[in-house]
Amino acid sequence: MYGSGIIKGLGVTLKHFVATYIEDLRYVLKGGRYTDQAMPVRQGPRARGVFTVQYPEERLPVPENFRYIPFLVFDTQKNEDKCTSCGICAKVCPPQCIWIVRTNDPKTNRPVPQPAEFYIDATVCMSCGLCAEFCPFDAIKMDHDYELSSFERFNNLVFDKARLTKPDTYHAQIHPTDWAREQAEIAEKAAKDAEKAAAAAAKKAAAAKPADAPKPADAPKPAA
Amino acid sequence: MAGKVAAPVAELTGPLAVLKEKFSEALSPGEFEGAVIKNENLVEVAKFMRDDLGYDYLSSVTGVDYPAANEVEVVYHAYSARHGLHNGKPLVFKARAPRDNSVVPSLVSVWPGADFQEREAWDLMGIKFEGHPNLRRILMWEGFAGHPLRKDWHEAYFEQDNKPFDSRWPGGHHTRAEDRVPLADNVAFPPGFDPTDFNSQAETTLVERARSVDVSELGQLVSSDGNGSGSGNGHIADAIQTDHLIVNLGPQHPSTHGVFRMVITLEGETILKLEPVMGYLHRNHEKIGERNTFIQNMPFTDRLDYIASMSNNLGYALAVEKLMKVTPPERAEYIRILMVELTRICNHMWAIGFLLNDLGAFFTPALYAIEERELVLDLFEAASGSRMMCNYMRFGGVARDLPEGWIEKCRDLVFNRLPKATDDLDHFLSENEIIRARCEGVGNLTAEQAVAYSAAGPLLRASGVPYDVRRAEPYSIYDRFDFDVAVRYHGDVYDRYLIRLDEIRQSIRILQQALDQMPGGGEIQAGKKQYQTRVPAGQAYGRVDGPKGELGFYVVSDGNPNPYRYHIRAPSFINLTALGEMCKGQKIADVVIILGSIDIVLGETDR
Numbered sequence: 024m025y026g027s028g029i030i031k032g033l034g035v036t037l038k039h040f041v042a043t044y045i046e047d048l049r050y051v052l053k054g055g056r057y058t059d060q061a062m063p064v065r066q067g068p069r070a071r072g073v074f075t076v077q078y079p080e081e082r083l084p085v086p087e088n089f090r091y092i093p094f095l096v097f098d099t100q101k102n103e104d105k106c107t108s109c110g111i112c113a114k115v116c117p118p119q120c121i122w123i124v125r126t127n128d129p130k131t132n133r134p135v136p137q138p139a140e141f142y143i144d145a146t147v148c149m150s151c152g153l154c155a156e157f158c159p160f161d162a163i164k165m166d167h168d169y170e171l172s173s174f175e176r177f178n179n180l181v182f183d184k185a186r187l188t189k190p191d192t193y194h195a196q197i198h199p200t201d202w203a204r205e206q207a208e209i210a211e212k213a214a215k216d217a218e219k220a221a222a223a224a225a226k227k228a229a230a231a232k233p234a235d236a237p238k239p240a241d242a243p244k245p246a247a
Numbered sequence: 248m249a250g251k252v253a254a255p256v257a258e259l260t261g262p263l264a265v266l267k268e269k270f271s272e273a274l275s276p277g278e279f280e281g282a283v284i285k286n287e288n289l290v291e292v293a294k295f296m297r298d299d300l301g302y303d304y305l306s307s308v309t310g311v312d313y314p315a316a317n318e319v320e321v322v323y324h325a326y327s328a329r330h331g332l333h334n335g336k337p338l339v340f341k342a343r344a345p346r347d348n349s350v351v352p353s354l355v356s357v358w359p360g361a362d363f364q365e366r367e368a369w370d371l372m373g374i375k376f377e378g379h380p381n382l383r384r385i386l387m388w389e390g391f392a393g394h395p396l397r398k399d400w401h402e403a404y405f406e407q408d409n410k411p412f413d414s415r416w417p418g419g420h421h422t423r424a425e426d427r428v429p430l431a432d433n434v435a436f437p438p439g440f441d442p443t444d445f446n447s448q449a450e451t452t453l454v455e456r457a458r459s460v461d462v463s464e465l466g467q468l469v470s471s472d473g474n475g476s477g478s479g480n481g482h483i484a485d486a487i488q489t490d491h492l493i494v495n496l497g498p499q500h501p502s503t504h505g506v507f508r509m510v511i512t513l514e515g516e517t518i519l520k521l522e523p524v525m526g527y528l529h530r531n532h533e534k535i536g537e538r539n540t541f542i543q544n545m546p547f548t549d550r551l552d553y554i555a556s557m558s559n560n561l562g563y564a565l566a567v568e569k570l571m572k573v574t575p576p577e578r579a580e581y582i583r584i585l586m587v588e589l590t591r592i593c594n595h596m597w598a599i600g601f602l603l604n605d606l607g608a609f610f611t612p613a614l615y616a617i618e619e620r621e622l623v624l625d626l627f628e629a630a631s632g633s634r635m636m637c638n639y640m641r642f643g644g645v646a647r648d649l650p651e652g653w654i655e656k657c658r659d660l661v662f663n664r665l666p667k668a669t670d671d672l673d674h675f676l677s678e679n680e681i682i683r684a685r686c687e688g689v690g691n692l693t694a695e696q697a698v699a700y701s702a703a704g705p706l707l708r709a710s711g712v713p714y715d716v717r718r719a720e721p722y723s724i725y726d727r728f729d730f731d732v733a734v735r736y737h738g739d740v741y742d743r744y745l746i747r748l749d750e751i752r753q754s755i756r757i758l759q760q761a762l763d764q765m766p767g768g769g770e771i772q773a774g775k776k777q778y779q780t781r782v783p784a785g786q787a788y789g790r791v792d793g794p795k796g797e798l799g800f801y802v803v804s805d806g807n808p809n810p811y812r813y814h815i816r817a818p819s820f821i822n823l824t825a826l827g828e829m830c831k832g833q834k835i836a837d838v839v840i841i842l843g844s845i846d847i848v849l850g851e852t853d854r
Contacts, residue, residue: 028679035675036611066625068656068664074618088650090632110416115778117543119412122419134417142421151546151638156646157778165632181421200650 281339335720360701505849566789704796
C-alpha cells in the first residue's frame, strides 16, 4: 500500500516523542532528569526516548580512560615534579609537540632529573596518549578537561610547565584505578627495597649502597 | 643492492614456478616472496596470471623509491577473488625502472582496477605508466612541481628526515614551524617557472575530457533506459541539434560526504560520463608515515577512515607484526575482534543512515542509526579513551586492558540491543516503497566488473562475489568463528544497502561468539612494550576486511626505527574506480545515492 512506509516511520517518531516525556517524568520523580544516576541509563543500551543532552548545561560524564591534552603530575608528598626530563614522551610524540629543556647542574654540567622548561603545543597535540602510556615515571597523564577553546591561538595554547603541572591529588581524583595501581607499585617497590636493605644489612656487604637505587631513566640510545 | 635490505633471495615456488617455466627470461626472483618481472614482458605475464593462474583481482599497486640504487619499483599484489584459488595468498610481483626515466607499462588493460592506483603512483612517486588511458595527477593538483613520495622531496616546513626531531630534547625551546621555516626560503620553483604567470591546465583538461564522449556509445546509453530523452523515436540527437551539459557536482556539496567532486556529462538527464576528482583532503599521509617511527603511525591511521579507526589500527598492526613475527596473546586477539566487529556495526549503521539521507529522508532515520553507533562509541571511549581516534592497537597486543564492567556493557549491547535495532532498521526501511523505487536496479555493477575494478568489501559482495578477507585469508583469530560471508547478487544500490544489514547481523554473530569464548584475564601484550619498536628489515602486506572493504598496509622496513615505505591500500579510494562505470546511463538524480552506496570516507580516499 502506498504511504504505509510513511505511516510506519511517523509512528516511530511519535513513539520516541512520547517515550521522551514518560522517561523525563520518571527521572524528575527520582530527583532530576540528567543526574549522574540517570545519565548512564538514559544514554545506555536500555535508553528510551530522546538520546541527546543539552550541552553545555548538561554534560556527559567522561570515562576514566578518556584522554585529552596531557598534564604533568606534581608529587605533593615529595613536593617535586615527577618528571625527570628523560625525553621519552618527546621522542614518542607522533606530532612532535613536546619540547623539553633538561636542567644541567651548573657545577658539574651533568643533567639533573628535573625539566627546566616543558612545553606542549596544544594546537598540534593530537591527544593520542602515547606520552602518558610510555612514561616510565607516571609523570605525564592525560587530562579530562576538554574545554580549551580560546580567543588567542598562540598565547593561550602553547602550554608551559606552569600551565601543565597539576597536583597528584587531581590525578588520583580523575584516574582512581590508575592511581591505585601506581600506589600498589610504589608500596611493592618499597617493600622490596626494605627487604633488600635488610638482607644487605644482615650480610654486611662490603658495598654500603646496595643496588636498590632506582635505575635512572634509560637514556634511550639514539637511533642507529 | 645498495640502499636495499640484503635478504636471502627467495625460491620461486607454487604459481611463481609455473610462471618461471612459461616466461623463464622475464622473471627473476627478488629478495622478497615474489618475482621481479621485466618491463617488456609485464603485460603479457599479467594477462597469463589473470587468465591462466586465476589471479583476477589486483589488490594493490604502489611504488617504492630507492635513491641509493637509483631505481624505483612498482609493487603489485594480486589475489584470486572469484575463483578462490591459492589459499587466498597473494601473488607479489614487481617491476623496476631507473629513477630518472621511470617508465613501466600500465596494467589497466589487464586489471582496470589499476587505473587510480597507477595514477596515484605517477602523482606521488613519478612513475610513468606507459599505455595508461588517463595518466594525470589524482591527489595533488595539476601544476604541482615534483613527486612528493620521492625520498629527496621535502615538504614546506621540512625539519628533519625522521622523527624524533633533534630540536625537541634535551634543548627543546618551543618554536612554531611557521616561524622556524619561513615559507619564502623553503619553496623552490622549477627553473623557468613564474608563479605570477601560472595558469593551470587542469580545468581545461577536465572539460575537454568531459566533452569527449564516445558518440558510438551514446545512442545505446540513452535508449537503454525506458524514460531516456532519446527513447521512442530513435536517437534525439540525430533529429535536433543538441549539446551536452557538463555539470560539476562538488567539491563543496552536502551529498558528497566530504570534499569530493564529480564532473558529469549529461544528455538530458542521463549521465554519459562521470569523472571523479579528488585530493582536496590530501595531506600526504604516507610521507608523514615515513617520517614517523613505527609506533607513531598508529594514531595517524585513526585519521584515515575516521568512522572505523579500530579497523585501521588492526590493519597496520598486522602488517608490522608480520615483519616483527610476533603474535598477540589470546585475550588481546579477542579484544581486537570485539573492537573491529563493533567498528563494522558502527560504520554500517552510519552508512545506512546517510544513504537514507541521500535518498531524501533527511536525518530522521540517520539519527536512529547513529544512536546505536553512539552506544558503541561509548564502549570505545571507555576502553581506549577516545570515541573516534581510538589509537588502541599496539604491535603484539592492545594499548590497555578493558576497564571493569566493559564486558557486561558490551554483552548487554550485543545480545539485547543491537539485534533488535538491526531488525528495526530492516523492518522500517527494507520494504519502504520509496527506498525500493529509488534503489532497485540503480547503479548496477556486475560481478565481472566489480572484480575487474578491484572493488572491495560490501561493494564487491553485493555484486555476487563472496570474497571476504576474513574467510579467504583469515587473519587474527577469524578462523575460530562461525559466520557467513554475506553476499547479494543484483549489484545495485538496494543490494548494497541490504548487504550492510546482513553484515551487521554476521558481526553480531561473531561478537556473541567472541564474548562467550573470551578468556577472563591474561596478558594483553606480547613481550615488553617499547616506545621505539625494532622492526626487522623486510616488507609485508597486512590486509584486513575493513567495513569499507579490503584495507591493506604495505610496509617496507630497512631496520631503522622509521618505516622505509608505508603505503595504504585504501578501499574508499579504489572503490571509486568503478563509480564512473556504475553511473553511466543512470539519471543525474541517482548519482548521489550511487556514491552513498559505495560508502566512502574522504579522509581515506585522499589520505
